[in-house]
Amino acid sequence: MNHDPHRPAANSASLSGEDAYRRLHALGLVGLRRNMCIAASRPAGMCERCKIACPHACLTIGESGPTLEPTACSACGMCAAACPTGALSVDGVTLPTHVPAQGLVLACERSRAATDAPVLRLACLGALAVNDWLRLTIAAGDAPIRVADDGACAGCSNAPSHEAPWRSTLEIARRALSEAGMLPNRLPVAMTPDALPNSNRSNTAIAELPIEGRRRFFAGLSRSLASAISQAATGERVSSSAAGAQARRHASVAAHRGAETRVLLQHIASSSGQPHPRSALLPALMASDACRAHGACSRACPTGALHLETGHDDGQARLQFDAWLCVDCGACARICPSYALDHQPRAWRPFADVPVVLATIRQSECERCGALFDAHEDEALCERCRKTENLARAGFALFSRQHRDTPAVPEGP
Structure with a gap:
């Protein structure tokens, strides 16, 4: 395998810290962009796709993300292909910018x-x-x-x-x-x-x-995924809705691969005279009426595929889902305290260009803490404040019962 001369160096002036591409080991050819790696920024075990894909078991996942045993690595690149966000790459795996007429x-x-x-x-x-x-x-x-x-x-x-x-x-x-x-x-x-x-x-x-x-073909990918792909592969701009979905992922892993797939397929469909692809390989997520806008699911989502919008003038919260950014981890469904989410793995589904609204929840302001919550009937307190109040009442009742049942100490000898 030849070293890719166009790959940015680890100490490149244009990239630094978590954004920089760095080899996992000085003697290996596998490199990582840590800000795109789920395993490097989320609880251990949330993503092990690269480890599972490696045919030589030379990748392990620790608290800081994947590590490489270079003596066993064949630089086959299957770990990079399996990475759901495109965080991993292998030196020497390159693509042509032009294909001759003979193919x-x-x-x-x-x-x-x-x-x-x-x-x-x-x-x-x-x-x-x-x-x-x-x-x-x-x-x-x-x-x-x-x-x-x-x-x-x-x-x-x-x-x-x-x-x-x-x-x-x-x-x-x-x-x-x-x-x-x-x-x-x-x-x-x-x-x-x-x-x-x-x-x-x-x-x-x-x-x-x-x-x-x-990396040179898709120059600027780390700075602006949508515009880089549009200019390099399509010459078009992505829709404002897709750009908005990118902007909302403040603390999320950058899921470049899914957003890239959407843009590439839209371009191919447009070139073929279709408004959009008929279907695509996408996961699905559904919310039941039990959804109460806790926000735990959107906080658990590593890529920002799930987003809870609040603060609307109509007093309603909207739980939105962008299937292209979903990496099939299922963390949202597992963590939902109301068991309201049903995650279904990837299958061929109708093409989705924009995020879908899974649930619309009417919200009220908690009289105690001021937080917005899903008010059922005449509830005046959010779930946290209700639990705190119920706990205080239970403690007071237990204390009162113990005090009442304690016999009085007799006076005198």
Whole structure:
């Protein structure tokens, strides 16, 4: 694997502290943007996608986030592909900014497939996330994107189950592109060596393809995700509603990957003559009438996908959910004190461009503390103040009973 010359250095002047890309270990090729990592900013165990995806068990999750054992790491990049926010990346995993008219063949370093088409070789094709396939397809235009499927994964240590680790991701990308209106002949496709263009020639030369690092291709991603993707991939601006959702995530992990997917699919749909994709792979969240606007769910959400809006002139609170920022952790449903939330994992659902309102709750001002709360009937106190008052009453009643039941001390000898 070659070092990516366009990757910002750890001491770059443009990035510092939690925003900077830093290698997990000086001898390894895996790097992290800590401000985008759920495991580095939330309770241990909330996210272990990278650890689970690693075929060599060289990643561990501690209180400060992932750590790497470099001697076991093969730099396959599957940890980065599995990261729900895009916090992890691997040096050497790069994408082209331009695809020649004859198309592009993707192959792993173990593959011996021969072709006259330009070839992009990676340590493992499992390093490509869905967004990588979407970007490649946009960069290719009408040129074909092919994958050399020669069975090399069956004997590779990066595929302990002997299944190609890239296949399921490619199928998701193909389905997403189809839902966005892309024609079947433009979809990336896996092909056997015999089916590759001119692969029957034994002395064919593999063309050199100019490659540019993905971080330079999407320059400014850490500063302004929406505008960077719009300018680099689409030339358009995202809707004000999407920008508003970005602005509301003050203390949340930056979920760049989900927001990026939405913009890329919208661009592909627009190029295909559709107003938006028909469906997308999204989680779902539903709220029952038991929701009382505690706000515990939105505080637990690591990416700001769940947001409680209060202070409206109509005296109502609105619980909003942006499925594109959701990373399927389920923390909101587990922590809800009213058991009002039902989280459902990712499935193909109708495309959602803006956050949806899960619940609208009428609020009143607590007479004791002034906090806004969901008032049922004639309640004058919020739940916290009611509990405090009930506890005080119970304590006073217990004290009174003990005092009443204590026999009087007789006077005199």
